[in-house]
Amino acid sequence: MAAKRNNSASKATPNGFIITRIFAAPRALVFAAWTKPVHLKKWSAPNSFTIPVSRGNLKAGGEWRACMVSPQSEKLWLGGVYREVVKNERLIFTHKWQGGDEETLVTVDFADHARGTKMTFRQTGFSSAGSRAGHQGGWAQCFDRLAAHLAGT
Numbered sequence: 362m363a364a365k366r367n368n369s370a371s372k373a374t375p376n377g378f379i380i381t382r383i384f385a386a387p388r389a390l391v392f393a394a395w396t397k398p399v400h401l402k403k404w405s406a407p408n409s410f411t412i413p414v415s416r417g418n419l420k421a422g423g424e425w426r427a428c429m430v431s432p433q434s435e436k437l438w439l440g441g442v443y444r445e446v447v448k449n450e451r452l453i454f455t456h457k458w459q460g461g462d463e464e465t466l467v468t469v470d471f472a473d474h475a476r477g478t479k480m481t482f483r484q485t486g487f488s489s490a491g492s493r494a495g496h497q498g499g500w501a502q503c504f505d506r507l508a509a510h511l512a513g514t
Contacts, residue, residue: 368476368508371501377465377485378497382504384478386511388471391478392449394507395469401427404506407499419446425454441467456484463488465496480504 368383384391394400401415409432417425426440441455441464450471457464465486472479482500487493 369501369504371497373493373497374485376487376493377483378493380482380497380500380504382480382482382508383474383476384480384508384511386477386514388449388473388478390511390514391480391507392452392471394511395452400510403510405503406506407502408506417443419443421445463492 368385369380370382371380372378386394394404396419398415402412405415405427406412406429411430412427413430414426414428416427417423419425421443423443423446424440425443426438429437429439431437438459439457440459441457443452443454444466445451445453452467452469454467455464456467463486465484468481468483468485470481472481482504484493484496484500487496
C-alpha cells in the first residue's frame, strides 16, 4: 500500500515500510532535529503524546533511550543502539519497546533537495502486519510534527 500527500510518500514492504519526506529546511538542521534532545522532544512522538525524556550516545554502539507519555499519562519507554552515525547523512539504529519482544531496525538517510532536505526513513523487522501498520501511522504523525517544528526554527 502506497500513500502520497504533500511532500510525503509512504510504502509498505514485506516486513517493514519506507517513508520519504521533503522538509523545507537545510540538511544539517533536519539531522540535528533527529539527534539533539531539544529538538526530539518537540516532534518525536505521535499526536497527543509527549516525549519528556530523550537521551543517547550518538555514535556507533551508543545506546539511546526515550519515554513517550500518552494522553492518559501512560509512560511508554523505548530504546536501542546506534549502528551507524554519519553526520548530516545517515542514522541507523535499533528500536525496541521496553518489555517487548520485537526489535526493529531504523535507517534514516538525509540528502539535499531543491526544496530543502529529502529524508528517506526505513523501518524493518516487524513480526506482524499490525505492528508495521501501527508504527507506519505513528511515524507519519511524527513527521508532520517535525515539519511544523522545522518551520518554526
